[in-house]
Amino acid sequence: ETGVTQTPRHLVMGMTNKKSLKCEQHLGHNAMYWYKQSAKKPLELMFVYNFKEQTENNSVPSRFSPECPNSSHLFLHLHTLQPEDSALYLCASSQDLDRGLQPQHFGDGTRLSIL
Amino acid sequence: GQNIDQPTEMTATEGAIVQINCTYQTSGFNGLFWYQQHAGEAPTFLSYNVLDGLEEKGRFSSFLSRSKGYSYLLLKELQMKDSASYLCAVMDSNYQLIWGAGTKLIIKP
Numbered sequence: 001e002t003g004v005t006q007t008p009r010h011l012v013m014g015m016t017n018k019k020s021l022k023c024e025q026h027l028g029h030n031a032m033y034w035y036k037q038s039a040k041k042p043l044e045l046m047f048v049y050n051f052k053e054q055t056e057n058n059s060v061p062s063r064f065s066p067e068c069p070n071s072s073h074l075f076l077h078l079h080t081l082q083p084e085d086s087a088l089y090l091c092a093s094s095q096d097l098d099r100g101l102q103p104q105h106f107g108d109g110t111r112l113s114i115l
Numbered sequence: 116g117q118n119i120d121q122p123t124e125m126t127a128t129e130g131a132i133v134q135i136n137c138t139y140q141t142s143g144f145n146g147l148f149w150y151q152q153h154a155g156e157a158p159t160f161l162s163y164n165v166l167d168g169l170e171e172k173g174r175f176s177s178f179l180s181r182s183k184g185y186s187y188l189l190l191k192e193l194q195m196k197d198s199a200s201y202l203c204a205v206m207d208s209n210y211q212l213i214w215g216a217g218t219k220l221i222i223k224p
Contacts, residue, residue, distance in 0.1 A: 002157050002159065004157070040123065040216055040217075041216055042119065042213075042214040042215055042216045042217075043158075043202070043204075043212075043214040045211065045212070056211075090157070090158070097210060101146065101163050101165070102210075103148065103160035103163065104160070104212070105157075105160070106157035106158045106159070107157055108155070108156055108157045109157065111155075
């Protein structure tokens with residue numbers, strides 16, 4: 001139990017569907033992150049939120065839309081995805097941004113498959 | 116550009132010692148992290164190095180040489196449960212984590 005919960009664990013969707021991934025952290029952290037993990041590739045940072053404000057958008061296509069209603073919850077809204085978007089999507093949190101020793105705590109991820 | 120290199124896969128024997136290397140080229144340095152990730156699970160934090168030298172934590176140790184852009188994770192008395200991927204990540208001058216692709220460690224009886 002890492003203190004970061006992601007739902008659903010698995011998601012299969014067609015390219016025309018709309019779905020959302022959910023992340024909740026119970027650690028009292030102020031920063032939350034979305035990563036994409038593809039096989040044999042480094043983790044790709046997608047979005048960063050600090051105190052509910054988006055601080056980073058790493059040139060992510062607009063078919064991915066994040067939402068952070070409060071410091072404990074983070075969503076990733078998906079629409080008209082492409083087959084290359086199939087991957088493991090990981091949510092993480094850390095106490096703050098811009099600090100040295102600030103390990104990120106990860107959820108178990110959502111395994112997304114696009115048909 | 117920024118780059119983290121680590122071996123794709125390693126195999127070791129139960130009870131033995133294994134060293135997983137990581138070399139990096141980043142814009143600035145604010146520390147190096149090692150994470151463990153079992154298949155289908157979350158990456159979990161193992162260690163953090165910001166100064167040169169060895170940090171020991173039980174069976175796991177992590178070493179850093181900033182002048183060489185080099186780190187290693189040393190696992191002693193290997194157990195079957197240590198079979199996992201080990202991720203190296205460097206925090207750059209903007210406090211962003213730059214990740215390696217991970218090393219898959221296979222432990223054989």
